[in-house]
Amino acid sequence: MESLSYYENQFIKADSLISDGNIAEGKELLEEILSQYPDFGKAHNHLGWIYYNKLSNYDKGIYHYKLAMKFEPKYPAAYLNYTYLLIDIGRYEEAKEHISFTMKTLENFDSSSFNSELGRMAEYENQYLAAYNYYKLAKTNALNPNFIDNMNVNMKRVKDKMSIFEKLKLKLN
Known part of the structure; x- marks a missing residue:
């Protein structure tokens, strides 16, 4: 059996292949x-x-x-990727539990991304005030200007979907 460092180098090669679009070779x-x-x-x-x-x-x-989460419990990418998958297949309650667990236990999680995903779920569930607030919170902690622009777009879209009463509540907060 070759050393772990050899396989770490192989992993870097696989990551590079995937980034370059050579998915089959990377796999x-x-x-x-x-x-x-x-x-x-x-x-x-x-x-x-x-x-x-x-x-x-x-x-x-x-x-x-x-x-990935079992064997590399401090690797944040797996937690976020798992969240994306759960939401995309409509398993919202499971995703919410996973996000809550992640935010309580993982030290270096990306709070902006997780709050954005909570906003996405709230929006899918027609909870526009909650969605707006999650997107706003995601934006507050973000550093990437493109991400911040996306949160502004999300907030505007959600606001356009709100009833007049939800918009009033938003102004009162």
């Missing part, structure tokens, strides 16, 4: 890594992303994200 390399180191959490995260985003195999995506 093969990740599977090779996991055949030798089945507890390599970051490789599980990347495989979860491939199954979810490129192959629409949500069950395998969930499987790999859960393994």
Whole structure:
């Protein structure tokens, strides 16, 4: 068995392949890594992303994200990617529980992204005031100007969907 550092380097290559659009080669390399180191959490995260985003195999995506969080519990990408998947497949209650757990236990989570996702769920559930407030909170803690612009767009869209009474409540707050 080769050393872990060899497989860490292989992981970096797989990440680069995926970034360059060579998904199939990256997937093969990740599977090779996991055949030798089945507890390599970051490789599980990347495989979860491939199954979810490129192959629409949500069950395998969930499987790999859960393994990523188990084996690499301080790796924030897996927590956020898992959140995206749960929301995209409509498992909102599970996503809310996962976000709550993440915000309580993970030290280096991206509060802006998680609040944005809470806003997205609230908007899907026609809870426009809550959605507006989550987007506003996401914007407050954000540093990326494009993300901030997106939150402004989200807030405007949600405000346009509000009833007159919700808009009044918004002004009173």
